[in-house]
Amino acid sequence: MKDQQVIEQTVVELAAGGERPSAAEAGGVAALQLAEMTVSYGEKPAIFSVDARIPARSMAAIIGPNGAGKSTLLKAALGIVPRLSGKVTVFGEPFQQARHRIAYVPQRASVDWDFPTRVIDVVLMGLYRELGLLRLVRRRHREMALACLDRVGMADFAERQIGQLSGGQQQRVFLARALAQGADLYLLDEPFAGVDAATEKAIIAVLKSLKEAQKTVLCVHHDLATVIDYFDHVLLVNVRKIAEGPAATTFTADNLQATYGGRLASAHIDQLKLPA
Amino acid sequence: MTMLDTLLTALMLQAGYNAALVALGAGLLGIAAGAGGTFLFLRKRALVSDAVAHATLPGVGIAFIVMVLLGGDGRSLPGLLLGSAISAAIGLLLVEWIARRTRLAEDAAIGAVLSVFFGIGIVLLTVIQTMSRGKQAGLESFLLGSTAGMLYQDAVVIAIGGGLALLAVLLLRRPMTLVAFDPEYAAARGLEVRLVDLAMMGLVLGVTVIGLKIVGLILIVAMLIIPAVTARFWTDRTEHVVLVAGALGGVSGYLGAALSASAPGIPTGPIIVLVAFGLFFLSLLLAPKRGVLAALLRHRRFQLRVHRRQGLLALAHGEPVLDPLTIRVLRRDGMIRGDMVPTDAGRARAAKALRDERRWEIARQIHQDEAIHGRYDGLTPIENVLTRDEIADIDRRIGGPVVAGGAA
Amino acid sequence: MMGSAFVQLSLTPILIGVLSAIACALPGNFLILRRQALIGDAISHVVLPGIVVAFLITGATASMAMLLGAAGAAVVAVLLIEAIKRLGRIEPGAAMGVTFTSMFAGGVLLLEQSDTSTVHLDVEHALMGNLESLIWFRARGWESLFDPVALAHLPPELPRIAVVALLMVLLMVVFWRPLKLSTFDEGFAGTVGVPTGLMGFALVVAAAVAAVAAFDAVGSIIVIAMFICPPAAARLMTNRLEIQILWSVVFATLSAVLGYVLAGYGPLWFGADHAVSAAGMIAAVSGAILALASVAAPHRTRLGAPKDAG
Numbered sequence: 001m002k003d004q005q006v007i008e009q010t011v012v013e014l015a016a017g018g019e020r021p022s023a024a025e026a027g028g029v030a031a032l033q034l035a036e037m038t039v040s041y042g043e044k045p046a047i048f049s050v051d052a053r054i055p056a057r058s059m060a061a062i063i064g065p066n067g068a069g070k071s072t073l074l075k076a077a078l079g080i081v082p083r084l085s086g087k088v089t090v091f092g093e094p095f096q097q098a099r100h101r102i103a104y105v106p107q108r109a110s111v112d113w114d115f116p117t118r119v120i121d122v123v124l125m126g127l128y129r130e131l132g133l134l135r136l137v138r139r140r141h142r143e144m145a146l147a148c149l150d151r152v153g154m155a156d157f158a159e160r161q162i163g164q165l166s167g168g169q170q171q172r173v174f175l176a177r178a179l180a181q182g183a184d185l186y187l188l189d190e191p192f193a194g195v196d197a198a199t200e201k202a203i204i205a206v207l208k209s210l211k212e213a214q215k216t217v218l219c220v221h222h223d224l225a226t227v228i229d230y231f232d233h234v235l236l237v238n239v240r241k242i243a244e245g246p247a248a249t250t251f252t253a254d255n256l257q258a259t260y261g262g263r264l265a266s267a268h269i270d271q272l273k274l275p276a
Numbered sequence: 277m278t279m280l281d282t283l284l285t286a287l288m289l290q291a292g293y294n295a296a297l298v299a300l301g302a303g304l305l306g307i308a309a310g311a312g313g314t315f316l317f318l319r320k321r322a323l324v325s326d327a328v329a330h331a332t333l334p335g336v337g338i339a340f341i342v343m344v345l346l347g348g349d350g351r352s353l354p355g356l357l358l359g360s361a362i363s364a365a366i367g368l369l370l371v372e373w374i375a376r377r378t379r380l381a382e383d384a385a386i387g388a389v390l391s392v393f394f395g396i397g398i399v400l401l402t403v404i405q406t407m408s409r410g411k412q413a414g415l416e417s418f419l420l421g422s423t424a425g426m427l428y429q430d431a432v433v434i435a436i437g438g439g440l441a442l443l444a445v446l447l448l449r450r451p452m453t454l455v456a457f458d459p460e461y462a463a464a465r466g467l468e469v470r471l472v473d474l475a476m477m478g479l480v481l482g483v484t485v486i487g488l489k490i491v492g493l494i495l496i497v498a499m500l501i502i503p504a505v506t507a508r509f510w511t512d513r514t515e516h517v518v519l520v521a522g523a524l525g526g527v528s529g530y531l532g533a534a535l536s537a538s539a540p541g542i543p544t545g546p547i548i549v550l551v552a553f554g555l556f557f558l559s560l561l562l563a564p565k566r567g568v569l570a571a572l573l574r575h576r577r578f579q580l581r582v583h584r585r586q587g588l589l590a591l592a593h594g595e596p597v598l599d600p601l602t603i604r605v606l607r608r609d610g611m612i613r614g615d616m617v618p619t620d621a622g623r624a625r626a627a628k629a630l631r632d633e634r635r636w637e638i639a640r641q642i643h644q645d646e647a648i649h650g651r652y653d654g655l656t657p658i659e660n661v662l663t664r665d666e667i668a669d670i671d672r673r674i675g676g677p678v679v680a681g682g683a684a
Numbered sequence: 685m686m687g688s689a690f691v692q693l694s695l696t697p698i699l700i701g702v703l704s705a706i707a708c709a710l711p712g713n714f715l716i717l718r719r720q721a722l723i724g725d726a727i728s729h730v731v732l733p734g735i736v737v738a739f740l741i742t743g744a745t746a747s748m749a750m751l752l753g754a755a756g757a758a759v760v761a762v763l764l765i766e767a768i769k770r771l772g773r774i775e776p777g778a779a780m781g782v783t784f785t786s787m788f789a790g791g792v793l794l795l796e797q798s799d800t801s802t803v804h805l806d807v808e809h810a811l812m813g814n815l816e817s818l819i820w821f822r823a824r825g826w827e828s829l830f831d832p833v834a835l836a837h838l839p840p841e842l843p844r845i846a847v848v849a850l851l852m853v854l855l856m857v858v859f860w861r862p863l864k865l866s867t868f869d870e871g872f873a874g875t876v877g878v879p880t881g882l883m884g885f886a887l888v889v890a891a892a893v894a895a896v897a898a899f900d901a902v903g904s905i906i907v908i909a910m911f912i913c914p915p916a917a918a919r920l921m922t923n924r925l926e927i928q929i930l931w932s933v934v935f936a937t938l939s940a941v942l943g944y945v946l947a948g949y950g951p952l953w954f955g956a957d958h959a960v961s962a963a964g965m966i967a968a969v970s971g972a973i974l975a976l977a978s979v980a981a982p983h984r985t986r987l988g989a990p991k992d993a994g
Binding site for chain 1 (some may be wrong): 859868871874876878919922923
Binding site for chain 3 (some may be wrong): 323325330374380392393394395398403419420495498505544550555
């Protein structure tokens with residue numbers, strides 16, 4: 001296990017090409033660490049006492065049945081829904097101080113796509129920290145936004161009204177906005193939900209390129225069939241944390257059964273692609 | 277003292293024939309409004325009634341002008357009410373049309389119809405002022421309601437109207453309850469949801485029109501909304517909400533009208549609304565389950581429970597307790613000492629918590645049902661979910677309680 | 685019509701009407717996009733109790749006290765609505781309905797019970813406005829615009845609404861980005877550091893200030909038309925927020941000017957000898973514009989699917 005880590009780290013350092021991550025990060029500081037986080041709507045916990053440790057530079061997934069609190073977990077980590085208890089640390093710093101290193105991709109359905117604005121304007125929202133209240137949008141900002149759109153294959157749609165987009169295109173625009181933030185940790189809420197196959201391919205390509213660029217990606221994910229192909233770290237939750245760790249050792253039939261209970265027939269598990 | 281006397285007189289329906297009729301009418305109307313408003317509230321369309329109410333004004337003005345042009349006096353209450361009903365219906369249709377046919381949402385449609393109709397009404401009132409120079413048309417009383425100096429036949433119209441509205445509620449309560457509670461189920465049962473909605477809106481329209489003279493068009497919406505909201509604090513069951521709202525509305529209407537009759541300077545509408553609001557406010561604070569005090573207490577207790585449980589589990593696993601509130605709770609309960617070392621009691625409780633967790637783990641392996649997995653939220657005692665012999669079976673698998681802190 | 689009588693009798697009311705309409709339409713754009721159009725309804729109803737309480741406390745009709753009283757009432761109303769919504773888990777529309785009717789009723793009652801009959805404060809005026817009375821007595825013609833003495837006697841409502849309208853423009857320019865961002869995507873806005881709760885609250889307070897300043901001119905209910913109709917019509921004209929704002933200003937101006945002119949001169953064309961309520965006519969014109977936009981505007985129907993309830 002130790003050796004494995006050393007090897008991984010060497011590979012990482014080689015890939016980074018001189019631009020080495022800080023010593024603290026290289027030493028295994030988690031990109032996102034949750035400690036004893038509990039969230040409750042009313043009298044029933046949606047998330048109970050979850051500890052999690054998403055390693056830096058991983059492609060991680062939060063997995064669990066519907067209503068298991070996956071999205072709630074993400075939103076509570078971001079402070080969008082209030083926590084009853086718990087602490088959030090990002091790259092070893094308290095959440096508030098590390099906020100600028102996080103990019104968030106909400107669920108597509110969480111906004112009204114009839115809002116009067118264009119694709120490029122939505123991507124420019126990702127530059128809010130840089131632009132602030134009054135700084136003008138300059139050419140380099142536009143070019144950067146266009147480059148982000150290009151990465152998700154939407155450069156030709158920059159001037160489109162957002163209401164004219166398909167579901168998959170909407171998801172790509174949200175991803176482009178997150179790219180514009182230039183963050184180190186990307187939190188995505190169901191990025192593949194209800195998108196077409198082409199979009200799914202395009203999104204996963206972008207996410208993989210992020211990982212290659214030493215970024216950390218954490219997705220709320222619902223499609224068990226693709227977990228092993230897409231992710232290297234998984235967090236199985238159903239109100240409680242059931243299991244967490246490298247996908248290869250954690251995404252097992254036993255853990256899935258424990259997470260999904262009777263909802264996942266064993267026949268279904270048999271068909272899943274599980275780690276060898 | 278005299279104030280109290282006159283109030284008592286009015287409450288006992290002895291403040292004159294008119295006042296008695298008005299109080300009775302207001303009471304009946306209050307019941308109908310409270311019960312009818314409940315359906316509106318449960319359909320989440322409470323403020324549609326505000327558009328309906330404000331949209332009555334142009335109708336009142338046009339009815340007056342038409343009646344004068346026809347050679348009448350213009351102040352005949354039935355005529356004015358008919359006019360108001362027609363324009364309110366047009367306003368209602370416009371709200372629905374805008375919300376359905378354009379990209380604007382219902383709230384914008386309500387606001388637009390409400391204010392534009394009111395504006396047109398105000399224009400008509402100024403037209404009427406110039407028509408009937410010197411002679412007061414008295415239409416302004418429709419804004420805030422006034423029962424002072426009401427004619428006998430007007431009081432009769434209101435009492436009958438209130439009774440009819442109540443009758444309509446009684447007749448329509450079953451289909452409306454069904455639709456309000458679960459429109460899809462109602463549709464599946466063969467109910468015409470649109471028709472029932474239409475009837476509900478018709479009822480709202482009727483209540484509004486009858487209430488114009490008593491409460492006025494600005495405040496009539498309060499009679500439809502406040503009792504329903506108040507009732508919601510006391511019960512979760514739709515049928516009961518309807519009953520409670522009706523009772524609250526009746527009390528507000530009757531009491532308010534009586535109060536106003538005993539102090540003629542006070543306009544009727546605001547008093548009725550304030551009585552209703554008083555009942556609402558008391559309920560907001562004091563209702564046993566949904567009231568603010570109860571909710572605050574419950575939330576605090578719940579939060580402490582979560583922290584206590586998390587703290588005990590941390591002790592059981594020999595992990596440090598970091599959360600300041602958790603530490604406070606554990607200290608207060610005597611689970612840990614000042615230096616964070618668990619006390620004997622703390623170790624015992626932690627062991628018990630750990631045993632619970634183990635039980636749950638085993639239970640989740642044995643029972644693959646959703647009903648059990650769904651309750652695995654850290655707080656539900658396993659005794660609530662499994663029978664005693666089932667638990668005993670689990671205990672046999674895990675052995676006796678484990679002492680916490682690693683010193684087993 | 686364009687002579688000295690116009691300057692004396694019509695210029696100031698028209699200016700006040702236009703500025704009121706613009707001051708309300710600007711925040712109204714965002715209220716509509718946030719599905720909070722009826723907050724405008726609630727705010728405008730509680731202006732009356734706010735003014736009455738301010739009068740009872742200070743004993744004077746000083747405009748600053750009134751402004752503060754009404755803004756205070758709006759804040760109280762917003763807090764009360766939030767409290768009812770959260771504590772009682774009541775849907776927003778019903779929470780608003782409870783709050784503004786009760787506060788309005790309280791205001792009317794206080795007004796009827798106190799000795800305010802001597803001052804210029806009565807319910808009907810509060811409801812219907814009194815745009816026609818805001819004339820410029822000292823004006824002798826267009827040249828008065830350069831006469832310091834005459835300018836000193838402008839109706840005080842004019843500089844007040846001018847300041848408020850300017851304030852609305854400034855606030856909108858300065859806070860454009862966070863306002864747009866938190867209106868479109870509140871969750872995301874929070875993660876990039878926009879104080880979304882504060883933004884929403886500030887928007888409502890700004891709307892309240894606009895409502896109070898416009899209240900003298902057009903009354904508390906027609907203010908709602910100014911909040912809603914021009915922005916709603918503008919929404920149907922374009923799919924870009926920047927352009928929507930411009931359209932709303934155009935429609936607001938058009939409603940105020942046309943409404944005032946129709947109210948003042950329209951009846952004369954029909955042979956009547958009395959003007960009708962200008963405030964009411966402004967609301968009617970704004971409604972007519974919205975009606976036209978609803979049947980003929982280029983972007984009448986929705987593009988995206990409606991937002992999920994959850």
